[in-house]
Amino acid sequence: EVRLDSSLPSQGGNVHPLTSHVLAFMEGLLAYEDTATIIASIYVEQEQRTNSVGLSGTEKGLYDLGIYFAQLVRWLHASLSKKTEGYMSRHDTTIRAIFLLNNVNYLLKRLENSPIFVIIQRCQPDLKSKYEEDFKTSLKDYTRCYTPLVIAIQQMLEYDNVHRLSDGKLRLRDREQLKDSFASVNTAIDNLRQQCQEYIVSDVDLRDRLRKEGKMLIMDMFRTYYNKFANKDFTRNREKYTRYDPITLETIIDNFFEHHL
Structure with missing residues (x-):
């Protein structure tokens, strides 16, 4: 569970294993599209998200999958942001910026040419621009x-x-x-x-x-x-x-x- 991950931030601000694990999980789900859309639809129903109402079966499944993937990315980013508090030096804000830069950069690059990004775009077209802005903020913090x-x-x-x-x-x-x-x-x-x-x-x-x-x-x-x-x-x-x-x-x-x- 992404939200419950309590592992420490990476040494030196490197990419955290959770980031690669979440992306690998999403990529793995795509290999079993039928199962993936069922999981996503269950999640959407539990969360009472109704934006996919009126779509056909396949379209609804892919739309729900996009919502699910977008939520996974948001949970991942929230978890990473929280992990920055785990760096021992409270005065070294740069290590926190490096950690977020590494992970957001990895996330954006991995999604860039992935079908996952296409699926997410259908329900949340501004997701990429949001994390690009987060990247710029962390870059400013680094300098x-x-x-x-x-x-x-x-x-x-x-x-x-x-x-x-x-x-x-x-x-x-x-x-x-x-x-x-x-x-x-x-x-x-x-x-x-x-x-x-x-x-x-x-x-x-x-x-x-x-x-x-x-x-x-x-x-x-x-x-x-x-x-x-x-x-x-x-x-x-x-x-x-x-x-x-x-x-x-x-x-x-x-x-x-x-x-x-």
């Missing part, structure tokens, strides 16, 4: 893992807008500000790198999408930051502070989610 890096960069750019750092000799407070800024940026990149090494994204297209979204969000901003401040004379120990250049950061992002593969 929030870049927020500490974005904030660290923006703070230094705003400081420069106010204080207009010299290209020559810098004031002591400006040198200290740059040291603090690069230290914060380095820490943010270190944490982001470590965080994304712990996540599992098995689907190649999804991995590429997440990397692309990250680079679109951060790379132009980081290039501006690096080109503006990295060569200023604020320290004798430059290697300590300018550990990451744009090429290095882009390479790091391109290697996200490879740790478990």
